[in-house]
Amino acid sequence: MKVEKTNAQMRKGVIELCVLSVISDKEVYTSDILAAMKEAELIVVEGTVYPLLTRLKNDGLLKYKWEESTSGPPRKYYSLTEEGGSILEKLTKNWQSLNKSVNKLLKK
Amino acid sequence: MKKTINTNINGISFIFDDDAYAVLNTYLNAIKSHFKNKKGSDEIISDIESRIAELFQQMLNDKKQVLNMDDVKQVKDQMGQPSDFDQDTEEEPVYYAKPSGSSKRLYRDTNDRMIGGVCSGLGAYFNVDTVWIRLIFVIAILSGVSALAYIILWVIIPAARTVSERLEMRGDPVNISNIEKLIREELNEIRDKVDDLASQARDTFRKKKK
Numbered sequence: 001m002k003v004e005k006t007n008a009q010m011r012k013g014v015i016e017l018c019v020l021s022v023i024s025d026k027e028v029y030t031s032d033i034l035a036a037m038k039e040a041e042l043i044v045v046e047g048t049v050y051p052l053l054t055r056l057k058n059d060g061l062l063k064y065k066w067e068e069s070t071s072g073p074p075r076k077y078y079s080l081t082e083e084g085g086s087i088l089e090k091l092t093k094n095w096q097s098l099n100k101s102v103n104k105l106l107k108k
Numbered sequence: 109m110k111k112t113i114n115t116n117i118n119g120i121s122f123i124f125d126d127d128a129y130a131v132l133n134t135y136l137n138a139i140k141s142h143f144k145n146k147k148g149s150d151e152i153i154s155d156i157e158s159r160i161a162e163l164f165q166q167m168l169n170d171k172k173q174v175l176n177m178d179d180v181k182q183v184k185d186q187m188g189q190p191s192d193f194d195q196d197t198e199e200e201p202v203y204y205a206k207p208s209g210s211s212k213r214l215y216r217d218t219n220d221r222m223i224g225g226v227c228s229g230l231g232a233y234f235n236v237d238t239v240w241i242r243l244i245f246v247i248a249i250l251s252g253v254s255a256l257a258y259i260i261l262w263v264i265i266p267a268a269r270t271v272s273e274r275l276e277m278r279g280d281p282v283n284i285s286n287i288e289k290l291i292r293e294e295l296n297e298i299r300d301k302v303d304d305l306a307s308q309a310r311d312t313f314r315k316k317k318k
Contacts (some may be wrong), residue, residue, distance in 0.1 A: 045188020
């Protein structure tokens, strides 16, 4: 079994939760989402986030609006939709209980 | 001294060394072809391009006005290779086709027809461009063979009506991904036609206004 593959699969499961949580109840500029994800060492390359953001938007969890910028073209600011908010809540709960269960097992 | 190339990324003008430009161009094309045919591809590509433009902008200042190979490499490393992009996100579901024996059948292609779709159906069946089949028919009829032959074929060959019949006509196995592909192709054709009509309508409208 390859460790990298399992690691990638573990990350895959939680990365959606993390993006939603970075945005939570603010309006966030795409590059700030990238910076937060990188700082938390959840992503290595930035390219992975774009397909995910577009998918979450198409699934109705995210919305965005364009805002003028002083230093270039308009920027996309993402925020959660109502559905996105309730899914974030559910995923967070689920993650906490999963985390608890796994830790319990690992301590044995 | 080096040759430079001026290019526009997401509405901002940049100057690149020509070797750096070549590398960047290959990279952007790889991204485009990676997302081609995926849901939301245009949006993903334009978001990635605007991020790349932003990174390049941050590298420039009063003293540095031309982007070189190192800058392009740095941006590439930061964005990652297209093959890594899907690693952390949902994978497209993969459908496995049941291997079926001789799945190719003769149908009339009513979507690509002059009269009854006999020639285009034959073309699909024998994997020959329809133009040649039509040519043979025209020559045959002109040289005295009765046009009845065409009519008989018209009657005895069934039309490909459903998506699975259309796939059988082309000899593609009938599975989810092929059905999806065919529907997408046909939708694109319809969209092109609608676009054509719309632009024609616009032109006529403009002319009338004058």
